[in-house]
Amino acid sequence: MDMFSQDRNALRKQYFEAWQKHLGGLPLTPLEAMIADVIADHPEYHDLLESEDLALAREYFPETGETNPFLHMGMHLALREQVSTNRPAGIRAVHKQLSRALGDPLEAEHLMMNHLAEALWHAQRNGLPPNEKQYMQGLRELAKERGRR
Incomplete structure (x- = not known):
C-alpha cells in the first residue's frame, strides 16, 4: 500500500490492516507499527475499526461538526514523521x-x-x-x- 495514494478506500484499508495485524500479534512494517500506535492512542476509534465495510463507506462532514477519524489519525502520522525527522x-x-x-x-x-x-x-x-x-x-x-x- 502507498500512504500517498489518492484512493480513499485504499488509505483507510491501511488502518484496518495495521490494526488487525497488531491485534493478532503479527509482524508489522514500520509504517503499520506507526499506524497501530496512533490507533492505540485513540480508543474512541476502535469500534470504527471493527467494521471495515461501514467505515469505508462512511462520509464525514466537518460543516456539521463531524471529525473524520482517518484524517485525524493521518495528521498524527504526519506530525510524528515530522518530529522523527x-x-x-x-x-x-x-x-x-x-x-x-x-x-x-x-x-x-x-x-x-x-x-x-x-x-x-x-x-x-x-x-x-x-x-x-x-x-x-x-x-x-x-x-x-x-x-x-
Missing part, C-alpha cells in the same frame, strides 16, 4: 517543549495539528507548497504560550 527544522524541540508543558505528547500533537491543518489549507488554497516558516512560527508561538502557563 526534525523536518521542518526545530519541530522536534517544539514537540518536546509542548509535551513537557502539557504533560502529554498526544495532547501536544493535538494542539500542533491545528497549525499543520492551517498550513496545509493555505497551501492547497494558494496552489503552493506549505510555508514551513509560517508553520514553525505558529508552533513556536504555541509552545511559548503554553510554556508560560
